[in-house]
Amino acid sequence: MNASRCTVWISLALCIITVTTAPASEPTDPESAIRRLVRANAEKDLPTLSHMMAHDADIISYGVAGRKYIGWPELEQGMKEEFLNAQKLEIPIKELKVWTKGDLAWYAMELDYIRYVADGSGLKQTVLPMRETGVLERRAGRWQLLSWHESFRSAQLNGPLTSPSSGSSIHTSENTQTPSAIDLIGEWDIIEVEDDKRYKATFDKNGNGPYTQHGGRFTTTTITNRLWQGTWHQPGNDREGGFEVLLSEDGTQAKGIWWYTRVGTQRNIPPREHGGTYHWKKVTR
Known part of the structure; x- marks a missing residue:
């Protein structure tokens, strides 16, 4: 192999490495940050999630089925287990509303959490209609998710649970x-x-x-x-x-x-x- 060809190949390899490992640009607004977080979750991209979530030891967040996470390590472990368990994730956002005041932002979102798990020779799909609220803070110029709370969008779990004539349906408001x-x-x-x-x-x-x-x-x-x-x-x-x-x-x-x-x-x-x-x-x- 001649030296000039080797130099070209090495330069090309270094260029590819630089392109593929360069960090993506930081979201400039909270809505973009939320959408980036959701996409990272669907792609099982734990490094991006870690980068965009605050690691304060006293932060508390709540998931469905009674799950409570205190600090980053507990949440990270939960996500690792989920990513290992689910063969594929899809998380389309249905609605998203964001409010901003200075360096703080808060949001309300509805999305579908679609899990695919191994089932024999194929995959079994489960659709979990969710709603989520959360708070972000701009720290050193970048938006980070501080805390969040998610619940089932129960009224839409595969349709109403009561007949139209009954006049009642499932919802998550207090009673x-x-x-x-x-x-x-x-x-x-x-x-x-x-x-x-x-x-x-x-x-x-x-x-x-x-x-x-x-x-x-x-x-x-x-x-x-x-x-x-x-x-x-x-x-x-x-x-x-x-x-x-x-x-x-x-x-x-x-x-x-x-x-x-x-x-x-x-x-x-x-x-x-x-x-x-x-x-x-x-x-x-």
Whole structure:
């Protein structure tokens, strides 16, 4: 190989390295920063997320299913687990509104969090309609996300959970209902939305009872503002996990998710790994 050709190839290689590793320009406004963060999340780009999120030790953020993150290390670990678990992510933004005052900005956003996980030889898609609020601060000339709070856009979880004639639907606003005022007693139809599997559950006044899948049993832990949370156990196939559903205002329907915490002797399952979406409906006679 002659020296001139070698020099050209080395120069070209150095040029390619420089281009591919050069940092992207900083977003100049908070909306651009938010959209960059969402795109980085969808692309599983942890370095960009780390660069654009504040690492203050006392920052608190809230995710769905009761997740709470204090400081960057907890959030980073959660994202690493999610990125390993999901084969592919798509996060289209449906609505985004941003307000700015000086070096502070805050936003309200609606988006779809679309996960693809391995399912046999293919991929299983799960669409989680979300809404999110958060606060950004401009530090040393660049916008950084300080804190955020996300929840399910429950009214749009695959359509309304009550019939049009009932006049009620699921939403996330506060209400004055207390657990004791919610009548859970009786038989419920449970549909696993992704696979269209159907079960029957029978609950007592505390939200505990058996269901028709591998001798399963539900145990309620909390009901707060219609958010119904608890655990499930299936001795027939030696599995257990948790669930979280949101009750309709009349307490006759619910929609939410479930996840595994143990499968046989396997316990190293990522926290709250999404297992499926439920639609619950109380049987009236």
